[in-house]
Each structure stands twice: as structure tokens, then as C-alpha cells.
Amino acid sequence: MSGQPIAVVDAFTDRAYRGNPAAVCVLETDRDAEWMQAVAREMNLSETAFLRREGDTWRLRWFTPTTEVRLCGHATLASAHWLWEAGLASAERIAFETLSGRLVAARAQDAIDLDFPARPAxxxxxxxxxxxxxxxxxxxxxxxxxxxxxxxxxxxxxxxxxxxxxxxxxxxxxxxxxxxxxxxxxxxxxxxxxxxxxxxxxxxxxxxxxxxxxxxxxxxxxxxxxxxxxxxxxxxxxxxxxxxxxxxERVGLIGRAVTTLSGELLAQ
Structure with missing residues (x-):
């Protein structure tokens, strides 16, 4: 039985079981928001990221167990880490299209550099x-x-x-x-x-x-x-x-990540 691949990545840490865990789900076909929300609720992590390739970029959405959010740093870091680790991306930079516009992740030696919008207080x-x-x-x-x-x-x-x-x-x-x-x-x-x-x-x-x-x-x-x-x-x-x-008007967020789990969702 084959299912929907999914991984869990600990972000903003260089050690497993620290930092912030995010689920990363790379989609082959479009799925509706109701399904994404149900998966995020099932994963019960602070964020579950859903990615879909669109040409040279990736469509990226983030869901908490209860709602979709407009911006999430740790699940973006986790997504970039998993795309490189799983061999789904090879370029040194990955562009994501999101509800907060285009975000870019770049390799930075042993870390990942995220280009995000500044949100001054x-x-x-x-x-x-x-x-x-x-x-x-x-x-x-x-x-x-x-x-x-x-x-x-x-x-x-x-x-x-x-x-x-x-x-x-x-x-x-x-x-x-x-x-x-x-x-x-x-x-x-x-x-x-x-x-x-x-x-x-x-x-x-x-x-x-x-x-x-x-x-x-x-x-x-x-x-x-x-x-x-x-x-x-x-x-x-x-x-x-x-x-x-x-x-x-931008902020660089530089951190590391560690994959702790990869598997499949059998119920789709």
C-alpha cells in the first residue's frame, strides 16, 4: 500500500528533538484546504507545511492544528531542509510562493538562510x-x-x-x-x-x-x-x-534543521 509521503523536521536546532518540529507534506496533486487542515490536526504539531511544485518555484501553505496562517518561519526552514535532503530540489536557492509573497531559502554553509519580510513593531x-x-x-x-x-x-x-x-x-x-x-x-x-x-x-x-x-x-x-x-x-x-x-525591509533568518521521521499517510 502506498500513500502520501510526509516527514517531520526539527527546525532551528542542530540536534534532534529540540527546536520546533514541523510536518512537511510534498504534494503531487492539488488538495483542498479542508484536507490540509485535517492532516495538520492529525499531525498535531504547531505547523504542517504543504508544498506543490509550480515550475521553478514551490507553492507553500502552512496550517496549525486549527487554522491556516499567513507566515511561518520554522516550517519554511523545515520545508527547504527536506526538499534538499530528499533530493527534490538541487539548486542552491529555493523560491516559495506563499500568502506573504515570495520567500527564498538559500544554503548558507551548514545552515539555511531564509529571506522574510520585516514586521517592525x-x-x-x-x-x-x-x-x-x-x-x-x-x-x-x-x-x-x-x-x-x-x-x-x-x-x-x-x-x-x-x-x-x-x-x-x-x-x-x-x-x-x-x-x-x-x-x-x-x-x-x-x-x-x-x-x-x-x-x-x-x-x-x-x-x-x-x-x-x-x-x-x-x-x-x-x-x-x-x-x-x-x-x-x-x-x-x-x-x-x-x-x-x-x-x-527584509529580515534574514539563519538556522539549522534535523529530520526525525519520514513515512506515508495511508489514509488519503
């Missing part, structure tokens, strides 16, 4: 419930800013960041795709800043490593630190690492 008044849903007192937020679909909240240090314990039921009621919480790394750290990302409204309480959030974090921290290329760590339970490079 602008200071704003925190919406009702936001800080309370994060378990933060008003004074604990050094900065609150809005960036397209997300809210960004800066806290004092790594300890404050790791201590955030959201009420996910309340946080799901905030009008946003998700909430980025971030802090500058302390003296002697190997990274420049840390973050966490919560998206219960999209069916993902805490995302292990979020590439799209770094499209906001890159401009935010580049302005404060005074460098265009920064090292980042997402401080989830799995943890993940990447470099972020500000490139005008």
Missing part, C-alpha cells in the same frame, strides 16, 4: 487583558508594541521572561495571532536576546521556536543593540537558536 497601549493574561503587573512590561498580527512585550531580564506563566484561556481572547515576550540577554551570554511566543488563538499555546516572530524581534533589537546581525534564543521547553539579520 510600534509602541502602543496594551489591549485589555493582555498583561493580566501573561501574569504580568503593569510595571513589569518595559515596552508594549504592536506588529501586524502580533503583540510584543519586553520584560526586564531572562528570569522575568522564563517566569511568564500565561492564562491561555484569557490570552486566546486577546485580538492577535500571538504574543511575543522578549528580553535582552545578560552579560556573558552567547546570544543577544531571548524570547517566547504564545498563540492560543491559533491552537498553539506556546510555540517552541517562531521564525515569523523574529521578523519583528530583529528590527526591535537591532535598533536597541546597534547591530544588524544578532543571535537569538527562544526559551521554550524545547529551546531553539537562530541568527537574525536586518536587511532593510
Amino acid at each position: 510600534a509602541r502602543a497601549t496594551a489591549p485589555p487583558r493582555l498583561l493580566g493574561a501573561l501574569g504580568l503587573a503593569a510595571g513589569a512590561a518595559l515596552t508594549v508594541a504592536g506588529a501586524e498580527e502580533d503583540w510584543l512585550v519586553e520584560v526586564a531580564d531572562e528570569a522575568a521572561l522564563r517566569g511568564v506563566a500565561p492564562d491561555f484561556g484569557l490570552l486566546a481572547k486577546v485580538d492577535a495571532r500571538g504574543v511575543i515576550v522578549t528580553a535582552r540577554a545578560g552579560e556573558g551570554s552567547e546570544v543577544d536576546f531571548l524570547s517566547r511566543f504564545f498563540a492560543p488563538a491559533c491552537g498553539v499555546d506556546e510555540d517552541p521556536v517562531t521564525g515569523s516572530a523574529h521578523c519583528t524581534l530583529g528590527p526591535f533589537w537591532a535598533a536597541r543593540i546597534g547591530r544588524s546581525r544578532l543571535r537569538a534564543h527562544q526559551a521554550s521547553a524545547r529551546g531553539g537558536d537562530l541568527e537574525v539579520e536586518l536587511r532593510g
Whole structure:
């Protein structure tokens, strides 16, 4: 019995069972959104990526267990990694057509460099419930800013960041795709800043490593630190690492990936 090939790739890590796992499904024929959503729900990972070759490019869509999203970094990294590893792409650059326009993945020595749109944040008044849903007192937020679909909240240090314990039921009621919480790394750290990302409204309480959030974090921290290329760590339970490079209106997300599973969907 043959079925639909599918793989699971851990993104933004060089070790298996860390970083953010994404399912990658390369399609031979078009499938409807209802089927894609059902597969994503079955995989029950923060994202499942669906790819379909279109000439020299690949059509790419991303689904959480509950909804389709407009931009996803880790599942794009996982997709590029799998296309190269499985021999489905040979060029040094892969172009993806997505709901956020054309995205490009390029080989960068032992890593992959993603070219993504920058999503700068602008200071704003925190919406009702936001800080309370994060378990933060008003004074604990050094900065609150809005960036397209997300809210960004800066806290004092790594300890404050790791201590955030959201009420996910309340946080799901905030009008946003998700909430980025971030802090500058302390003296002697190997990274420049840390973050966490919560998206219960999209069916993902805490995302292990979020590439799209770094499209906001890159401009935010580049302005404060005074460098265009920064090292980042997402401080989830799995943890993940990447470099972020500000490139005008674009952001480079540079990371590694590891395949942990490949197989077939037998029910189609």
C-alpha cells in the first residue's frame, strides 16, 4: 500500500528533538484546504507545511492544528531542509510562493538562510487583558508594541521572561495571532536576546521556536543593540537558536534543521 509521503523536521536546532518540529507534506496533486487542515490536526504539531511544485518555484501553505496562517518561519526552514535532503530540489536557492509573497531559502554553509519580510513593531497601549493574561503587573512590561498580527512585550531580564506563566484561556481572547515576550540577554551570554511566543488563538499555546516572530524581534533589537546581525534564543521547553539579520525591509533568518521521521499517510 502506498500513500502520501510526509516527514517531520526539527527546525532551528542542530540536534534532534529540540527546536520546533514541523510536518512537511510534498504534494503531487492539488488538495483542498479542508484536507490540509485535517492532516495538520492529525499531525498535531504547531505547523504542517504543504508544498506543490509550480515550475521553478514551490507553492507553500502552512496550517496549525486549527487554522491556516499567513507566515511561518520554522516550517519554511523545515520545508527547504527536506526538499534538499530528499533530493527534490538541487539548486542552491529555493523560491516559495506563499500568502506573504515570495520567500527564498538559500544554503548558507551548514545552515539555511531564509529571506522574510520585516514586521517592525510600534509602541502602543496594551489591549485589555493582555498583561493580566501573561501574569504580568503593569510595571513589569518595559515596552508594549504592536506588529501586524502580533503583540510584543519586553520584560526586564531572562528570569522575568522564563517566569511568564500565561492564562491561555484569557490570552486566546486577546485580538492577535500571538504574543511575543522578549528580553535582552545578560552579560556573558552567547546570544543577544531571548524570547517566547504564545498563540492560543491559533491552537498553539506556546510555540517552541517562531521564525515569523523574529521578523519583528530583529528590527526591535537591532535598533536597541546597534547591530544588524544578532543571535537569538527562544526559551521554550524545547529551546531553539537562530541568527537574525536586518536587511532593510527584509529580515534574514539563519538556522539549522534535523529530520526525525519520514513515512506515508495511508489514509488519503
